[in-house]
Amino acid sequence: MSRLRLPLLSSASTTLRRRRSPRSSYSSGAVITSSSASHHTPPLKLQSPLFLRPLSHSASPSALLSFRRWAESLARSSAADLTFDGGPSSSELIREISWLLQDATSQDGDTFLLRTDLEDLYRLWRQRIEERRPFQYIVGCQHWRDLVLAVSEGVLIPRPETEEIVNLAARVEGLQDGMWADLGTGSGAIAIAIARMLGENGKVVATDLSEMAVEVAQFNVGRYKLENKVEIRQGSWFEPLQDLQGKLSGLVSNPPYIPSSHIHGLQAEVGRHEPSLALDGGENGTDHLLRLCEGSISSLKPGGFFAFETNGDKQSEQIVDFMTTQWSNSFHDIKIEADFAGIKRFVTGFRR
Amino acid sequence: MLLRSHRKRNFRLMAMIRMPPTWVMRIFDGVYSHRSPPVLGLRRTHQYLTSIRSSSSSSSNGSTATTTAGDYLRQTDEELMNQCEMDTFKSSGPGGQHRNKRESAVRLKHLPTGIIAQAVEDRSQHRNRSAALSRLRTLLALKVRNPIVLDGYKPPLELLQILPAKSTIRGSEAGSQIGPNNPKFAMGMQALLDLLSTVEGSVSTAAKILGLSTGALSRLILSDDSLRAAVNDLRTSKGMRPLK
Ligand SMILES: C[S@@+](CC[C@H](N)C(=O)[O-])C[C@H]1O[C@@H](n2cnc3c(N)ncnc32)[C@H](O)[C@@H]1O
Numbered sequence: 001m002s003r004l005r006l007p008l009l010s011s012a013s014t015t016l017r018r019r020r021s022p023r024s025s026y027s028s029g030a031v032i033t034s035s036s037a038s039h040h041t042p043p044l045k046l047q048s049p050l051f052l053r054p055l056s057h058s059a060s061p062s063a064l065l066s067f068r069r070w071a072e073s074l075a076r077s078s079a080a081d082l083t084f085d086g087g088p089s090s091s092e093l094i095r096e097i098s099w100l101l102q103d104a105t106s107q108d109g110d111t112f113l114l115r116t117d118l119e120d121l122y123r124l125w126r127q128r129i130e131e132r133r134p135f136q137y138i139v140g141c142q143h144w145r146d147l148v149l150a151v152s153e154g155v156l157i158p159r160p161e162t163e164e165i166v167n168l169a170a171r172v173e174g175l176q177d178g179m180w181a182d183l184g185t186g187s188g189a190i191a192i193a194i195a196r197m198l199g200e201n202g203k204v205v206a207t208d209l210s211e212m213a214v215e216v217a218q219f220n221v222g223r224y225k226l227e228n229k230v231e232i233r234q235g236s237w238f239e240p241l242q243d244l245q246g247k248l249s250g251l252v253s254n255p256p257y258i259p260s261s262h263i264h265g266l267q268a269e270v271g272r273h274e275p276s277l278a279l280d281g282g283e284n285g286t287d288h289l290l291r292l293c294e295g296s297i298s299s300l301k302p303g304g305f306f307a308f309e310t311n312g313d314k315q316s317e318q319i320v321d322f323m324t325t326q327w328s329n330s331f332h333d334i335k336i337e338a339d340f341a342g343i344k345r346f347v348t349g350f351r352r
Numbered sequence: 353m354l355l356r357s358h359r360k361r362n363f364r365l366m367a368m369i370r371m372p373p374t375w376v377m378r379i380f381d382g383v384y385s386h387r388s389p390p391v392l393g394l395r396r397t398h399q400y401l402t403s404i405r406s407s408s409s410s411s412s413n414g415s416t417a418t419t420t421a422g423d424y425l426r427q428t429d430e431e432l433m434n435q436c437e438m439d440t441f442k443s444s445g446p447g448g449q450h451r452n453k454r455e456s457a458v459r460l461k462h463l464p465t466g467i468i469a470q471a472v473e474d475r476s477q478h479r480n481r482s483a484a485l486s487r488l489r490t491l492l493a494l495k496v497r498n499p500i501v502l503d504g505y506k507p508p509l510e511l512l513q514i515l516p517a518k519s520t521i522r523g524s525e526a527g528s529q530i531g532p533n534n535p536k537f538a539m540g541m542q543a544l545l546d547l548l549s550t551v552e553g554s555v556s557t558a559a560k561i562l563g564l565s566t567g568a569l570s571r572l573i574l575s576d577d578s579l580r581a582a583v584n585d586l587r588t589s590k591g592m593r594p595l596k
Binding site (some may be wrong): 012051086088092099104134137143144145146155157159160161162163254256257260266267269272274278279311312319339340341343345 | 440444445446447448449450451452453456474476478479482541
């Protein structure tokens with residue numbers, strides 16, 4: 001039994017994971033589909049996630065082992081400074097070292113092939129500890145549901161809580177072949193996961209105001225070969241959806257919902273490194289959520305489904321209150337759903 | 353496709369792949385590895401149970417007294433999950449956009465049998481759930497015993513498929529031998545253990561029934577660590593020497 005629990009982080013498991021990911025042809029630049037003609041900035045350069053880079057370096061086992069020892073001791077000696085604002089514990093950091101090495105290396109006999117040079121690994125780990133740079137930005141990816149999504153500075157790292165929004169959408173019957181929208185798509189996480197479970201005729205329009213998000217989402221859509229199912233558009237909330245008024249079968253969003261006054265006290269990985277455009281929800285945190293509720297009246301078709309993520313408990317109740325009092329003619333079956341930690345995280349319902 | 357790859361990652365199966373040298377383990381697992389089972393700040397998630405129960409026409413009501421391990425193993429992942437209670441890390445604080453933290457460990461308790469399987473090593477909870485589920489399948493095969501009637505016993509196809517070709521009762525319909533890396537191995541293992549427990553742990557009696565020499569059946573048993581451990585537990589409980 002104890003043996004069954006033993007996680008074998010050999011390079012074999014790394015290879016398996018890698019084989020499962022879609023092949024990426026890292027195209028010269030993501031195409032930006034812009035809804036407004038005024039955007040003519042050239043494509044931003046997205047740094048390729050570590051695990052997709054070529055194995056163009058090598059290192060001896062002993063050199064890698066020294067790196068591992070150094071990284072662990074740095075993790076252990078600094079952990080106390082990190083945990084005070086909710087940062088990672090030393091055992092979590094040590095797990096991250098294993099993951100970093102999984103992404104960065106591939107074993108070839110007695111040597112290791114590396115996707116970046118050893119010096120860079122030292123530099124990256126120092127950034128992790130000293131600058132609190134999020135692990136997912138260090139390796140350039142986040143494992144989310146059964147996806148491995150590219151992420152980079154300027155784009156929110158998809159949260160595990162958000163995985164549930166896809167299950168909520170999956171439970172809805174009869175809308176699999178309709179048009180769905182994921183507003184504020186960030187890395188494209190929700191849009192991609194939903195697109196993969198829609199029917200043959202189902203499509204997703206994914207939007208974001210941030211140019212970086214649009215680029216990263218486009219990259220991820222391409223990696224999963226969903227160009228024909230997910231269309232990325234740039235713009236603010238419903239503005240890029242003018243042509244889809246009253247036509248949406250489903251509308252999902254994880255909009256910024258943290259009250260502005262809380263942004264300062266956030267864990268350094270979040271507050272210092274993730275874009276505030278993706279986090280700040282205005283004074284009560286509900287600015288964007290309310291916009292979305294209101295906008296879904298005109299964009300959902302009758303019977304259409306919506307699911308929004310919220311800051312939890314009170315905020316969910318507030319949104320439900322608002323929808324049942326102000327817009328009770330427009331929606332029905334409004335419900336609150338909990339996340340895996342039992343927090344009332346999502347509000348769902350249907351357009352009348 | 354997800355499930356397939358997860359079965360490949362199933363730890364029992366991973367163990368069959370040549371163990372890497374210790375220095376490799378040290379690089380990947382570290383000196384202070386996270387190999388010990390995690391301390392789960394348990395949080396019971398009934399949500400999975402209820403959501404699936406209410407929406408599926410599942411046949412698994414668990415009310416029949418004759419449910420066998422094979423019945424459990426033949427269920428789809430969703431049906432099996434339906435019989436489980438899932439525990440995940442309890443996350444403290446507001447979570448969501450506030451936090452950057454992986455709390456991906458999953459522990460499944462199979463309610464009809466009380467068997468627990470968990471997975472912690474993956475970065476995604478979704479994957480840990482699949483890994484825990486595939487571990488649960490292995491454990492069900494290993495731990496749930498159903499005596500069989502020896503009179504007129506015909507080994508099921510799943511058992512024939514894991515036997516070596518030289519077995520005299522193995523027809524061509526069994527195809528080529530299925531090894532421990534194949535997800536179907538668990539089903540065959542379960543049937544073999546049922547037979548062995550019915551013959552009170554006697555490898556030679558079971559071998560005769562399966563048209564094999566005692567040596568050939570022993571080799572099959574020893575080829576898989578978890579199968580060997582289960583057989584030896586059985587033999588020890590019957591006062592017999594363990595196989596080496
Ligand atoms: C919390 S993030 C969610 C990202 C992604 N959907 C996820 O769940 O990982 C919120 C996203 O909304 C985007 N956003 C912020 N203001 C917006 C606006 N006015 N219109 C469209 N998107 C906006 C941000 O750029 C960010 O990508």
